Amino acid sequence: MLYAAVAARSFRRFSTYRTATLAGIFTNSVFGVIYSYAYLALWHQRPDAGGYDATDAVTYVWIGQALLMTVALWGGGTTDDLAERIRTGDVAIDLYRPVGLIGWYLAGDLGRAAYHVLTRGVVPTVLGLLLFQIALPADAAAALGFVVSLVLAVVTSFAIRFLVACSAFWLLDQTGVRMLSGVLAIFMSGMTLPLVIFPEPLRSIALALPWASYLQTPADIWLGQRTGFGILTGLAVQALWIGVLLALCQVVLDAATRKVVVQGG
Amino acid sequence: MAETSTRLAGVRQAPREYVWIARMWVRSSLAYPTSFWILTVSSALITLLDFVGLALMFHTVPALGGFSLQEIALLYGASGIGIGVADLVIGSVEQIGAYVRTGGLDSMLTRPVPLLVQVCADRFAIRRLGRISQAVVVFVYGAWWVDWTPAKVGLAVLMLVSACLIFFSLFVTFSCIQFWTLDSTEFANAFTYGGNTMTQYPMTIFPREVLKGLTFLLPIAFVNWYPCLYLLDRPDPFGMPSWFAVLSPLVAVLTVAVAGLAWRTGVRHYTSTGS
Numbered sequence: 001m002l003y004a005a006v007a008a009r010s011f012r013r014f015s016t017y018r019t020a021t022l023a024g025i026f027t028n029s030v031f032g033v034i035y036s037y038a039y040l041a042l043w044h045q046r047p048d049a050g051g052y053d054a055t056d057a058v059t060y061v062w063i064g065q066a067l068l069m070t071v072a073l074w075g076g077g078t079t080d081d082l083a084e085r086i087r088t089g090d091v092a093i094d095l096y097r098p099v100g101l102i103g104w105y106l107a108g109d110l111g112r113a114a115y116h117v118l119t120r121g122v123v124p125t126v127l128g129l130l131l132f133q134i135a136l137p138a139d140a141a142a143a144l145g146f147v148v149s150l151v152l153a154v155v156t157s158f159a160i161r162f163l164v165a166c167s168a169f170w171l172l173d174q175t176g177v178r179m180l181s182g183v184l185a186i187f188m189s190g191m192t193l194p195l196v197i198f199p200e201p202l203r204s205i206a207l208a209l210p211w212a213s214y215l216q217t218p219a220d221i222w223l224g225q226r227t228g229f230g231i232l233t234g235l236a237v238q239a240l241w242i243g244v245l246l247a248l249c250q251v252v253l254d255a256a257t258r259k260v261v262v263q264g265g
Numbered sequence: 266m267a268e269t270s271t272r273l274a275g276v277r278q279a280p281r282e283y284v285w286i287a288r289m290w291v292r293s294s295l296a297y298p299t300s301f302w303i304l305t306v307s308s309a310l311i312t313l314l315d316f317v318g319l320a321l322m323f324h325t326v327p328a329l330g331g332f333s334l335q336e337i338a339l340l341y342g343a344s345g346i347g348i349g350v351a352d353l354v355i356g357s358v359e360q361i362g363a364y365v366r367t368g369g370l371d372s373m374l375t376r377p378v379p380l381l382v383q384v385c386a387d388r389f390a391i392r393r394l395g396r397i398s399q400a401v402v403v404f405v406y407g408a409w410w411v412d413w414t415p416a417k418v419g420l421a422v423l424m425l426v427s428a429c430l431i432f433f434s435l436f437v438t439f440s441c442i443q444f445w446t447l448d449s450t451e452f453a454n455a456f457t458y459g460g461n462t463m464t465q466y467p468m469t470i471f472p473r474e475v476l477k478g479l480t481f482l483l484p485i486a487f488v489n490w491y492p493c494l495y496l497l498d499r500p501d502p503f504g505m506p507s508w509f510a511v512l513s514p515l516v517a518v519l520t521v522a523v524a525g526l527a528w529r530t531g532v533r534h535y536t537s538t539g540s
Binding site: 019179 | 301307310325329446459
């Protein structure tokens, strides 16, 4: 109940930046158009690259633009607040609260993601439909699978961003690690190029890492590249990584609270 | 008369003032050394992985839009150097909305240094050199395959200078929108980084209308496309006149004029938030 309240307030907090949202949607759409043409040029020559056809490839582009902010690929979200509070020392107050630190910030981040998917997710998808006739999920299983996979994607990304924010306990400033992590996420999630057309062995490695959760897995469910049992295994791998990463968050947090003197106090 | 000469003196001093402020920010960024070095490496890595993405595309196909990887490297490098230098020198202008919102612009207006110099030099990030050096490497790789003549060398130099100026103007012009709508930083990104991404690809992958728009409306095609066609001895695939190759400097001057106008209008429109 408490977590729902945190999420709801986070949703409202992010919804106050209306012009920023509009500007972001515009930018996502411009990049969507650019990448669509780039991919079309590629799939025009190799109509079956990575097991995708041209429509799949363009659909993948627009799913990517829709998820860019929702999954917070570049970083950002409530973990930025945490890092700032570690830097200023205010995190001491968070640690006093009778609520788990991870759960508190995760709830807030899910609220943020909900807002971003409704605005910066839905609008580019509709634009993609109008401009490039992208494919929609073929059946209810694909649609449902996509939604579940998207939630898991946000939680995976949150766990990694939480770890990045925790680096501030030792470095005081997270910006360097945050940027590096964002760079890795953009490439390893398949945002630069779908992981399925990476050459082996890079392809298999990338598909096994947690970043594949961000975009490749949800997109493959949407596109019907994963069906039936394939959807379930995809979701299971995502859930597995979440388990590992959240456990790691707890370990790091414990180490930080034990060893680090909080700034200012 | 006296007013003109003081203004001229002000313009002459601007670069030195810029360097002072920039040096201060370099010192301050070194206060968190770990962060600084990670940032420098990541800044090079962003564009490097971007290019790796392009190269991986060529693992699947031999040419993109009829252009080879070497030819695309030339386009990519020229555009990357252009936006890299512009971003290093004046990239901070993106944050203008934040200064308006926090009232920081008020204190800047009272200081005896031109406002644009202060805004651009603020948070000067030397780490952006990481990105430029990566673009230079890609450009050199692309240039390796060009049949160089003195005319081509001259045009290449003009192209790089013009590319910097055009991106400079895009940064300033579209950041000025923030004088009216405060939190629209990302809107400018569509033109600056979007323009950069577009010019990484040969224009042949886009429909004719897009090329026309990028030639006559938002002249991003002059950043690298037209000069590179000459460097690569290629006839214009869209049938545009071949003398477009030498137009880049003129286009650069025009965009700088537009940027100057946008900046003046923006600053005149500015009213303090009063905080």
